[in-house]
Amino acid sequence: xVQLVQSGAxxxxxxxxxxxxxxxxxxxxxxxxxxxxxxxxxxxLEWMGMVNPSDSSTSYSQSFQGRVTMTRDTSxxxxxxxxxxxxxxxxEDTAVYYCARGGDRSSFHYWGQGTLVTVSS
Amino acid sequence: xxxxxxxxxxxxxxxxxxxxxxxxxxxxxxYSSNDRNxxxxxxxxxxxxxxxxxxxxxxxxxxxxxxxxGSGSGTEFTLTISSLQAEDVAVYYCQQYYxxxxxxxxxxxxxx
Numbered sequence: 001x002v003q004l005v006q007s008g009a010x011x012x013x014x015x016x017x018x019x020x021x022x023x024x025x026x027x028x029x030x031x032x033x034x035x036x037x038x039x040x041x042x043x044x045l046e047w048m049g050m051v052n053p054s055d056s057s058t059s060y061s062q063s064f065q066g067r068v069t070m071t072r073d074t075s076x077x078x079x080x081x082x083x084x085x086x087x088x089x090x091x092e093d094t095a096v097y098y099c100a101r102g103g104d105r106s107s108f109h110y111w112g113q114g115t116l117v118t119v120s121s
Numbered sequence: 122x123x124x125x126x127x128x129x130x131x132x133x134x135x136x137x138x139x140x141x142x143x144x145x146x147x148x149x150x151x152y153s154s155n156d157r158n159x160x161x162x163x164x165x166x167x168x169x170x171x172x173x174x175x176x177x178x179x180x181x182x183x184x185x186x187x188x189x190x191g192s193g194s195g196t197e198f199t200l201t202i203s204s205l206q207a208e209d210v211a212v213y214y215c216q217q218y219y220x221x222x223x224x225x226x227x228x229x230x231x232x233x
Binding site (some may be wrong): 035037042044045046050059062098100102105106107108109111112113114117 | 122159161163165170171172173175176177182214216218221222223224225226227
């Protein structure tokens, strides 16, 4: 079955970077994009960008351009690990970060469990 | 960027009542070449990731109870829960995937 399993919670200091992983399995890994969506405490959903595991191409939200990097490792034909790196963290980056499987112009049928990133001095 | 505005922001209804949540887009989400509206609805319960309910504006996702339905076209969309159940308490989001990705601000649904 399709699964997206994310890495554990992180605590970072302002100015640092964080790298969150998402291991997707149970389907042909190059057939779908992996998107990243974040949710600040008590707030709504914010799309950050996406990576195409077949060729590592990316598309980022303008809100995060220059501060975000999304990469991928294709372990097998049915497993792919995708990474979100966010730099120059501030307290406003404190949020739960989700990965989700979708396409180019599609809804998100599967989501990871979320990774809480806390930015605090 | 396409802006999605949901209404109301919150809703409190009794069990068995009909719930209606609206989503208005700043641009049409109807792609003329395939006659599809690039809009989805999600349900998010406390402490959980969002779950897909509806895509292409009116297609119910696998396993979603048939009391959930989506309608609308162009710039105006509606999510309807025909008979509210206790397990429907959640925040509901619309999402457009016509141009990049944006979400509505969410509608909180509670039991009165």
